[in-house]
Amino acid sequence: MSQLPLLEANALQRQYDVSAPWLNRVLERRPRQFLNAVAGVDFQLEKGQTLALVGESGCGKSTIAKLATGLQKPTGGEIVYRGDWNRVQMIFQDPFASLNPRWRVSSIISEPLRTLKPGLSRPDVARRVGELLETVGLSVADGSKYPHEFSGGQRQRISIARALAGEPEFLVCDEPTSALDVSVQAQILNLMKRLQFEFGLTYLFISHDLSVVRHMADTIAVMYLGKIVEIAPKQDLFDNPMHPYTRMLLDTIPDLQNPVRDRAAMTGEIPSPIDPPTGCSFHPRCPLASEHCLKETPVRSQEKFAGRVACFAV
Amino acid sequence: MSDKVLEVEELRVEFPTRHGVLTAVDGVSLSIDRGEILGVVGESGAGKSMTGMAILGLLEPPGRIAAGRISLSGERIDQLTENELRQYRGRRIGAIFQDPLTSLNPLFTVGKQLVETIRQHLPLSASDARRRAIELLTEVGIPAPEARVDHYPHQFSGGMRQRVVIALALCAEPELIIADEPTTALDVSIQAQITGLLKRLCKERGMAVMLVTHDMGVIAETADRVAVMYAGRLTEVGNVQAMVRAPRHPYTVGLMGAIPSLTGDVQELSQIPGNMPRLNAIPAGCAFNPRCARRIDKCTVDIPTVSGSGVACWAVEDEVRT
Numbered sequence: 001m002s003q004l005p006l007l008e009a010n011a012l013q014r015q016y017d018v019s020a021p022w023l024n025r026v027l028e029r030r031p032r033q034f035l036n037a038v039a040g041v042d043f044q045l046e047k048g049q050t051l052a053l054v055g056e057s058g059c060g061k062s063t064i065a066k067l068a069t070g071l072q073k074p075t076g077g078e079i080v081y082r083g084d085w086n087r088v089q090m091i092f093q094d095p096f097a098s099l100n101p102r103w104r105v106s107s108i109i110s111e112p113l114r115t116l117k118p119g120l121s122r123p124d125v126a127r128r129v130g131e132l133l134e135t136v137g138l139s140v141a142d143g144s145k146y147p148h149e150f151s152g153g154q155r156q157r158i159s160i161a162r163a164l165a166g167e168p169e170f171l172v173c174d175e176p177t178s179a180l181d182v183s184v185q186a187q188i189l190n191l192m193k194r195l196q197f198e199f200g201l202t203y204l205f206i207s208h209d210l211s212v213v214r215h216m217a218d219t220i221a222v223m224y225l226g227k228i229v230e231i232a233p234k235q236d237l238f239d240n241p242m243h244p245y246t247r248m249l250l251d252t253i254p255d256l257q258n259p260v261r262d263r264a265a266m267t268g269e270i271p272s273p274i275d276p277p278t279g280c281s282f283h284p285r286c287p288l289a290s291e292h293c294l295k296e297t298p299v300r301s302q303e304k305f306a307g308r309v310a311c312f313a314v
Numbered sequence: 315m316s317d318k319v320l321e322v323e324e325l326r327v328e329f330p331t332r333h334g335v336l337t338a339v340d341g342v343s344l345s346i347d348r349g350e351i352l353g354v355v356g357e358s359g360a361g362k363s364m365t366g367m368a369i370l371g372l373l374e375p376p377g378r379i380a381a382g383r384i385s386l387s388g389e390r391i392d393q394l395t396e397n398e399l400r401q402y403r404g405r406r407i408g409a410i411f412q413d414p415l416t417s418l419n420p421l422f423t424v425g426k427q428l429v430e431t432i433r434q435h436l437p438l439s440a441s442d443a444r445r446r447a448i449e450l451l452t453e454v455g456i457p458a459p460e461a462r463v464d465h466y467p468h469q470f471s472g473g474m475r476q477r478v479v480i481a482l483a484l485c486a487e488p489e490l491i492i493a494d495e496p497t498t499a500l501d502v503s504i505q506a507q508i509t510g511l512l513k514r515l516c517k518e519r520g521m522a523v524m525l526v527t528h529d530m531g532v533i534a535e536t537a538d539r540v541a542v543m544y545a546g547r548l549t550e551v552g553n554v555q556a557m558v559r560a561p562r563h564p565y566t567v568g569l570m571g572a573i574p575s576l577t578g579d580v581q582e583l584s585q586i587p588g589n590m591p592r593l594n595a596i597p598a599g600c601a602f603n604p605r606c607a608r609r610i611d612k613c614t615v616d617i618p619t620v621s622g623s624g625v626a627c628w629a630v631e632d633e634v635r636t
Contacts, residue, residue, distance in 0.1 A: 057472075182530070209574075211574040211577065213577065215575075250576075254506075254535045256570065256573055256576075260535060269474070
C-alpha cells in the first residue's frame with residue numbers, strides 16, 4: 001500500500017454564482033450571492049477500490065462527480081488524478097436522458113472507441129461493440145436497435161457498455177440505479193461488481209441509498225451541505241457510526257429485516273446551501289450541539305480518530 | 315363487516331389500443347378497514363398506481379374499468395358519473411401523489427387552495443374555512459401556520475409541501491386516503507417524518523389508507539397489511555410482519571432478496587432472471603411463470619389467485635396440500 005492513491009481531493013471547493021441579474025442587483029441593492037456546493041473536501045481513493053459518497057439532496061455529491069471527471073474545474077483546492085484522463089468514464093442516473101434517442105445502440109457504444117482510438121478499423125469496432133454488449137448481458141443483435149426499444153435496466157446496461165468501451169480504469173457512477181426497480185437494481189449492481197473484479201476498476205460511487213452503498217463500497221464518505229462529515233471503511237461506519245448525522249441517517253432509514261414500527265423521525269430540514277448555518281452546518285438538527293458548534297466549523301484532523309469525523313462533540 | 319371502508323372485488327382495468335386491449339389490472343380484490351394502512355407494492359408497470367387511479371375514478375381515457383366492483387363503506391362507486399364522482403373525490407376519498415409540486419397550484423397561496431377545497435365540500439364561511447385551514451396546517455406539523463397559510467408553494471421545502479398536500483387531502487375528513495408514492499421524491503430524513511404523520515393521522519382519525527409504493531422498507535415500517543402486485547395481478551396478500559419475515563410467493567421471495575441488506579453480508583444480490591412482461595405479452599397461466607424457479611405444469615395453463623391462502627401460486631398451494 002505504499003502506492004499513491006489513484007484519485008485525491010485536497011481542500012476541494014466548487015462555488016456557483018447564483019446572484020440575481022445585474023440590473024436587479026443594482027436596483028434592489030442586492031449583493032452577489034454564491035452557493036458553495038463543495039466546501040473543502042478531502043479524500044483519497046486507492047486503485048481497485050470503491051469510494052461511496054452518500055448524502056441527501058444538495059450535499060454536493062453530484063458536483064464532486066463533475067469535478068472528479070474534469071467536467072468542471074474546481075474553484076478552490078485540487079483534484080489529483082494519477083492515471084490516464086482518457087480512461088475516466090461516467091455512468092449517469094437517468095438511462096433515458098443519457099442515451100441519444102436518434103442513435104443506434106452500436107453507434108452509442110462505439111462513440112468512445114471512435115474518439116479515443118481513431119486508428120481502429122470498422123470491423124474491429126464492430127467486433128468490440130459485440131463483445132461489450134455480451135459483457136453487459138445483452139446480445140450482439142441489440143446493437144442495431146434504438147434506445148427506446150429497451151427497458152430502463154437494459155438502457156443502463158447500454159450506458160455501462162459505453163463506459164467500458166474506452167477501457168476505463170476509473171468510473172464515476174452518479175446514482176446509477178436510482179431510477180430502476182429493485183429487481184433490476186440487483187442485476188445492475190451485480191454486473192458492476194463483476195466488472196470491477198474482472199477489469200480491476202476503481203469506482204467513485206454516488207448514491208443517496210445507504211443499503212446500496214453498503215453493498216457496493218469499501219469506504220463510505222457521508223456528506224452534509226458540501227462537506228464530508230464522516231469517512232470510514234464500510235464496516236466501521238455501519239457498526240460504529242460516530243458523527244451525529246451519520247447516526248441519525250442510519251436510524252431513520254427503514255430496515256426491511258428488522259422493521260421498527262415506531263421509528264423516531266429526524267427533526268428539522270436540510271438548510272439551504274446558499275445560506276448555511278454558522279459553524280457546523282448540522283448544528284440546528286444536532287442533539288449534541290453546543291455553543292462551540294455555532295461559532296466554529298469542525299474539521300477532520302489526523303489527531304482525532306485518524307481524520308474520520310468532523311465533529312466537536314465526539 | 316361494517317368496518318370495511320374500501321372493498322374492491324375482481325377489478326379489471328383495460329386500455330383499448332390499436333394493437334389490441336391491454337389489461338393493466340386483472341382480477342384484483344382487496345379491502346381496507348377503518349384505521350388500517352394497506353401497502354400496495356410492486357415494480358413499475360405492476361398496476362399498483364392504476365388500481366389507485368381506478369378507485370379515485372381518475373383513469374385517463376381510453377383506460378376504463380372493464381369489470382369488478384369498487385365499494386366505499388358499502389356503496390358502489392365504480393359506476394358513478396363524472397359529476398357524482400367529483401362529489402366523492404376530496405369529500406370522501408383524499409389523494410396524495412408523488413410530486414408535491416405538481417399537486418399544488420403555483421399561482422395561489424396554500425391558504426387559498428385549502429379554503430377553496432374546504433368550501434367546495436363543507437358549508438363553511440370564508441373566515442371559518444380559513445380558520446380550519448390553519449388548524450389543518452397545524453395538524454400536519456407545519457411550524458407557524460398563521461404565517462405560512464399566506465405563502466406560495468415555492469416558499470415551502472419538499473417535505474413541507476408534501477405536508478400541505480396531505481392537509482389538502484384531509485380538508486373534508488375523508489374516510490379513505492389513496493397515497494401514491496408519497497415519499498419517493500423526498501430525502502430519507504424527511505421520508506420518516508411523512509410516513510410517521512400518515513400513521514398518526516390514520517390511527518387518530520380512523521381513516522383507511524392505501525399506501526402505494528415500490529419501497530418495501532417503507533411498507534415494512536408503515537403498513538398493517540400488504541398486497542404485492544405483478545403484471546397487473548395480485549401475487550401475495552397478508553400481514554406485513556409475516557410477509558417480511560417469511561415471504562411465500564416466489565416473486566416476493568425474489569423481490570426481497572434483491573434488496574441490499576443493512577445488516578447481513580452478501581457478496582451477490584439474488585437476481586430474478588428476465589424482466590416483467592409487457593402488458594401486450596403476458597404469458598398464459600401465471601404471469602410470473604417464465605421467470606419462476608418453482609414452475610410446475612399447471613403454472614403455464616391456469617391463472618392462480620390469492621383467494622384462500624393469500625398466495626397466488628400453484629407450487630405453494632401444492633406444498634400446503636401435501
